[in-house]
Amino acid sequence: MSEQNLQVFIDAVARYFDHTSDNDLRVGTPYLLPNTDPMSMDYTGIIGISGNRKGCVYFTAPQAMLRHLILSLGESDTSERNLVDVVGEVANTISGNARRELGKEFMISVPVVISGPPTSIHLPEDLRSYVIPITWRAYSAAIVICLQQ
């Protein structure tokens, strides 16, 4: 996985947060995580990837952060539906950006959002994922990228 490719996903998330009223997104130091113990928070938007490389990219965030995010986007309704919606939006941004930048190399699917512990994130257990922690205001979320060779 080349740096440029990974950067596309990070930039996509950054671009999404550009639209929030206080653009306070910070990217933490990326690290590796064995897939035997995948990371997930309250809401997760998953994008499937195939083509030369197969795997997935997902954005996972705590409920509190998403509530705050919705409010900062000028929306007052923080119901479950909107929480799912906003995670879907971030994942959509990732998917769209990635499609534009990497469309030649990869097939990038439309996102699927799941709430709660992501039982349906199936990662190949013998691989590692890249975890890119992000903080926005006081909240931590993460972009997780797992691609097969």
Added chain:
Amino acid sequence: MKPILKMMIVDDSNIIRSKIKRAQASTRFDVVAVAANGAEAVNLFTQYQPDVVTMDLTMPQMDGINCIEKLVEINPEVSILVVSALSDEATGIEALEKGASGFLLKPFGEENLREALEELTDHLHV
């Protein structure tokens, strides 16, 4: 009894030309003309009126596709076999749309070529 057919080879490669010629020795295809490019092929075609033509696609001075178009204009009944190494199917299909009847992928064996020519002309011996 299958008739003896007059044949013309069009290919810019000397090696391919002689390879085709060699493959046709002692068959019923009588090589009457050999052309190295499209323009030459059109001239020789008018002069010798071959029944069968093997045609390369990438050649200097009028490429194979244009050449096929010209030859079919002169004689719509001519049987043309495209012999090309093109990996792009669309170009091959275009050649057939212009009037060629078959396509043989380079590289080919002598046996492949002979079979292809028999197939190409099977409608001529009724």
Added chain:
Amino acid sequence: MKLDYGKYRGIIVSIALFLLLDASVLLMNFYISFQIAHDAVSINLAGRQRMLSQRTMKSLLELQRSEAGLDEQQTALEELSASAELFHTTLLAFDAGGEAPSTDGAIATLEAVSSAAALDAVAEGKVLWFPLYDKMKSLQLESSINSPIFQEKLADAIQYGHEHNLTLLMLMNQLTTDLEAVASAQATRLRIIQTVGIALALINFFIIMFHFLRQLRESDEKIETARQETQEILDTVNEGLFLIDTQQKIGVQHSKELEHILGRENIAGKAFAELMADLISEKDLSTTKSFIKLLFDPRKKQKLIGDLNPLRKVELHIPQENGGYENKHLSFTFTRVMKGKQIIHILVTVTDISEQVRLAVELEQAQARGQEQLQLLSSIVQTDPGMLTMFLNSSHKTFNEINEILKVQNKSTHQYVSKINQIYALIHKYKGEAAALELEQFVELAHEFEDKIAELKANPNLSGNDFLKLTIKLDQLMEQTEIIQQLAEKVSGLNITEYSAEPSATHSYWDGQHFHSLAQQVAERQGKQVEVICAGFNDHALSPNLKETLNTVAIQLIRNAVSHGVETPAQRKQEMKAAQAEIHISLVKRANGNFQLTIEDDGMGINLNKIRTTAVEQGVINAEEATDLNNTKTAALIFHPELSTKTEADADAGRGIGLYAIRDMIRNMGGKISVSSRRGIGSIFTVTLPEYEKSLKASA
């Protein structure tokens, strides 16, 4: 279209027979009706005979009546004559066949009677009639009615008439009755014939119905069976099968597998282009459409255009319900379907060749990996398995430590710098170990890692994102290490990852040979000569962990000694030293249970002035601090993370982080490191480590 008569012969014959029967009945009808009409005439005439016999008698009697006038008598005679003639002619006609005037004045033709009773009546009638007829004839011959001869003859005729009149009447009556009976029998026969004929026609009709309904049902059954078989084939076949017409539309039937292969439903009747839209590129789609068009052109030779099929082997990304894609390698073949000389359809066969493609790719990859591994193998087989185990374990530990450092999230640039230094120390230590085992590939990767770190260091505005480069490098290192590990396991049959936590009793391999070869390597690159002399490594039972730490420390210090302490042979000659330097390593156990590792070289010692200058140049300390610094503190600067006295970075040292990493590691184990040095004589590094690791997790 030519009608196939064979198939319909049965029904045609049956219907013809039906018509024939009907026609026969009709003909019979005609014939018998005619016959009945004929009989009616006969009956009529026979009836008239009865009447005539009486009228004749009456005329005779009237002739005799004396009071009658002459005219009347004349009239009676004429009447008698007419009646007698009529009776006579008719009787003869009944007897032998012939013509007789009918009641309406026309001439009727009678056949001779044939039934026994009629024959009798006619025969007997003739016997009785002829004499009477003769008598009447002779009456007519007489010229005068009033002549006595006439009267005599008349009396004779009347007397004969009286005698036989009743019998004659009875006979004529018998004839009439008989003729009526014959006619009635005729009518009965006609009814029977009609009934039989219609019955036959009905039977015929039912046979037709029964036979042909059965045939129809049978052929329907056959069609149904065939249809079912086709359906079974389509449901079961492993390929996607469908037909395309000249409009490039898909037929109404297709194999079930097709839906599965393409992940599409409601395929029947769709345009081929619609089916394939989004599954293949626009270009491939338009090329395929042209290709199919060529197939419908009978002038193109099917066998000679197969190479132009753009979907011969194609990779499809099929959208899944969960939003992902499934990659499939498919092979489409297009075959003409002929009816006579006409191309009516193209049969498309879709085969999933993903597995074959996957196997082919795997084979290719395996071959490539084989090549790569072969190269690695040569380095592994030359490496002592125990040492390799130690190296790999240490590598995993180092990588995890680096990853843990990355995992800790922080905010300030200062913290980022500290992070870089920690990682730098770890990777540098790792590089030394890899170099010691001559695992050039890893040395190279570690070196690249260090280059990336150097890039980060040059960046004054560090952000977390910048660390992505390092994470990627770390990933690569882990991957390569895993490969080596798998390879080593295969080579040695040893499970390298597992090792006993208990001190190992056998450790004869730890003879210090690798220390020597490491020193040799480093020295060779720098044009130096060196010998490593080891002592005490096999005297103690060491825990693997301790052993590993000691090994790492020793390697780093040996590299340091060769790079920084040992002079070139030429320099040593000037210093009146032997060309080959000596490095003594010893491991002893102290009374307090601590292990003490000593590394002593006979090189140039630490150049304190140079350290001071470099430290100032690299901004570690400022000029004033430098002048105030005593020798011990100056010497301690060699453990500073950001100090390097070598100008160019290479695999041997040069980034100065080595000693920093060592000190870090030793401190983590609860030990300490010190250095003493004398200019021109050499340096001694003393490392003290507790026998059992203290539970310090400072860097984690």
